[in-house]
């Protein structure tokens with residue numbers, strides 16, 4: 414065991430915490446019907462909707478992310494997959510950001526994608542691709558009817574084929590059973606992801622799903638279960654819903670196996686100020702990762 418690790422609850426916990434920021438470069442224009450997603454046009458949630466974020470604003474967000482200590486910067490578009498126009502926009506953004514803010518590792522999160530499209534992103538400077546399985550294969554038809562879970566799994570396989578780093582995870586608190594959660598984690602493990610973002614459903618009143626009924630203890634045990642189920646993943650990231658789900662007990666995610674968090678705002682909801690996360694890590698004597706292993 415190196416000095417970078419501490420042992421707690423039987424888990425080897427990395428003392429270096431990886432920070433990632435997300436940038437919603439196209440928002441709220443998706444025609445799919447994922448029931449947890451306020452970016453679907455079907456639910457008329459009260460969110461910002463735009464086709465392409467202004468490049469200057471993207472650059473400003475990238476610089477703020479770097480200044481807050483983020484190493485990852487994820488370019489997210491709201492759509493089922495990569496249409497030609499979206500692909501070109503993401504590539505244009507990747508080229509501009511990688512030149513202006515080379516300290517950031519660029520991640521793309523643009524829905525289902527072919528190997529060819531992923532290789533185009535790679536050429537433009539994208540290093541990793543995030544596509545979540547969201548939930549188990551058997552529960553998926555209850556939260557989405559417009560595309561199958563198999564397309565999600567296939568995209569993750571395409572990411573591995575393309576040589577990009579695979580980031581894939583899911584969302585808890587949609588009404589799934591414990592068996593669904595275990596099944597999703599087994600599917601994720603089979604894809605051998607480098608990073609696993611887990612989200613906790615953040616209810617929006619425009620959505621028909623019931624609010625997330627997980628207790629904090631249950632959610633913490635899911636962080637631990639994720640770490641134990643996918644031991645080879647370099648990062649278990651607690652992403653969307655962190656502040657709402659864990660509130661004053663956010664610091665406990667790390668002792669349960671998380672070693673990455675999203676800083677700043679989420680796709681359609683506000684996160685807390687990055688300085689509060691940095692203060693939390695300092696108080697726990699955890700270090701902000703300075704490079705990607």
Ligand code: SF4
Pocket residue numbers: 443444445446447450451452453490491492493524
């Ligand atoms: S495909 Fe993605 S952006 Fe579209 S509704 Fe589903 S989760 Fe939201």
